[in-house]
Amino acid sequence: MDVSAYMTELGQQARAAAREVARSATAVRNQALLATAQMLDAAREQLAEANGKDLEAGRANGLDAAMLDRLELTPARIDTMIEGLRQVATLPDPVGEITDMTYRPSGIQVGKMRVPLGVIGIIYESRPNVTVEAASLCLKSGNATILRGGSEAIHSNQAIARCLKQGLAEAGLPETAVQVVNTTDRAAVGELITMPEYVDVIVPRGGKGLIERISRDARVPVIKHLDGVCHVYIDSHADPEKALNVAINSKTQRYGTCNTMETLLVDREVADDMLPLLAEQFTAKGVELRGCERTRAVLKNIAEATEDDWHEEYLAPILAIKVVDGLDGAIDHINRYSSQHTDSIITENYTRARRFLMEVDSSSVMVNASTRFADGFEYGLGAEIGISTDKIHARGPVGLEGLTSQKYLVFGDGHIRT
């Protein structure tokens, strides 16, 4: 197979389809989403069969239990995909929203209209349900999509792709509005990220290694989520109960998510009081603690945190703890080590809260709230294609609006520039 020619063909088809999708009515795009939901429901057997092939191959290739679990399309996961499609159909359509129309001194009227980005390339790893999630958000926001899933999920992804094509056809939209790359050749990724003439933006979802590689090699803009080294800072003016609750929740509500706290900062003024209370609860939950020198002066039994720990996204029941010199010490540490994802201050002090919000340069900054809230659904976006740790275009949870842009509209009455 000539991968380059194949990807070029997908790109050309996507570009042509994007124009049709962009000008389609909201109701037509919603119809395609609902029809796809029906198709998935009707294709449960075929989905199970295709998924079975992937699972079998996965076991034969020695995938670990976690990988196999993520690869599996259980009936409950198919239900979730179907529910997700129906949910996205109910969301408001961002496309076509016109804002900021004003008259200028020249007499022209100027404003902005929200428009799709065009063609979105999605590159992801084992979970086949991402195929539906990502395709539905891109379609709802008026974009065409080229999806490149993990090679271990190829049969599952192709079975899902058939349902998407049927759903699109049912609504009268081009089947090429959603295309799932049908080759496991890794060269396909290299092609996808270097076709600026056919692809407007790449959204990679997966491990840090994958995303760094894509960012380095891409010649198309990338909306990326690198990692989540999130902090909670317990200020000397914190309410101790709120501090305990938020710190415990930020770390232990789920260990494997990007908005989980990885480093806890404690003001030295309250370190003697707070650290033993925190350690008791974290230890009871089975969290391994690693502390700086000043932390270990209070918590004598815990391991030493090294420079590497401040950079580490554990995604596990491990927590680094550092005693800092007040707000300035906390902000310095965060702006140095944070991955600019989500950081929270616990304080009752107005001025310190305000400074933290202003001076911490992360996509979500919080006061007296768990870092676990950094999520498109919790923020009311209705859906989430990812959480951006970039500064350009979209920061933080990216919903439908992040898959659009704005163009200028100008209304005149024969106006000319003089």
Place this chain on the structure above:
Amino acid sequence: MDVSAYMTELGQQARAAAREVARSATAVRNQALLATAQMLDAAREQLAEANGKDLEAGRANGLDAAMLDRLELTPARIDTMIEGLRQVATLPDPVGEITDMTYRPSGIQVGKMRVPLGVIGIIYESRPNVTVEAASLCLKSGNATILRGGSEAIHSNQAIARCLKQGLAEAGLPETAVQVVNTTDRAAVGELITMPEYVDVIVPRGGKGLIERISRDARVPVIKHLDGVCHVYIDSHADPEKALNVAINSKTQRYGTCNTMETLLVDREVADDMLPLLAEQFTAKGVELRGCERTRAVLKNIAEATEDDWHEEYLAPILAIKVVDGLDGAIDHINRYSSQHTDSIITENYTRARRFLMEVDSSSVMVNASTRFADGFEYGLGAEIGISTDKIHARGPVGLEGLTSQKYLVFGDGHIRT
């Protein structure tokens, strides 16, 4: 000189300065702008002297008259730079604006705050006044800047840089908030566009070749303006007088600007009536016309337009003309050949105007208005760092807001996720 080490040093200094600038008060940044204006005014002699060196070297190196003209810092151009700084100081500060604060069902309050991008790299060619223009917009929007001007303007740019440093110091801001690269080694550009740890976005300003090269090699996001192949489409329902006025103005008000019309599309239903009227006026203004076959059936004396002409940004008194089959023909041509900059329809028909606005995928779409209006000042942005032909982040004229992003704010009262 070790260019790599030098650029890394500039990058580290810019990153540190960016934090200070981001949290500085509006009044302090305005003070720096006004102080720089004073410094420029006081340094007219030194500026003239430095510029004299550049002009002398330019003449010795055989720069053409147009290049030398762009390089020259006349007293009037220094006045314009000073006026520009004062103007930018009066603009509203986009940084810190908080919008969309709402309560979520969980009880947290979520909204967005506008924040600077961080460090902006500007790469530009001969005009030294860009140094002040770009630096002032970046500073006003809370960003640090690294500027890399043309080697032919190095003395002028360094003289301007000294005024900027004095202005920053006067306001108590770090002098490294604006840094002008002090080497003509071209490797400096390569370094600047591949330091994502120190530079958040690159804004290149110059010819298409420069910008294509930078976009290809950059490992940092680029806000770019490639070219302006702008169209006016005269619909069969156009008011003939408006059509004539807008077409003439779009082409002839200035020839060398990116928002100048390069191709005129005329609906075949009105071609016989409109083309002779248009040709008469264009010819009187000295514009060379090149037409498609159907155009030349009416205007028998004009040259033939080839495929290349539809792609061409003439930036000169040359106009390509094509007769198209109605609105669909016009939209097809535009979406194929337009550089997605600015396109305008002339029509009195409501449905066609609406379709044109929706279906033409350009950063500015207009009805009954000259393409020459596509400009930050005309749109009320107060200033313009460039016109983006990208779809990500910013489309069309980019003002202060385009140099910022938004982060999420979350307010809780000890809220945890359940």
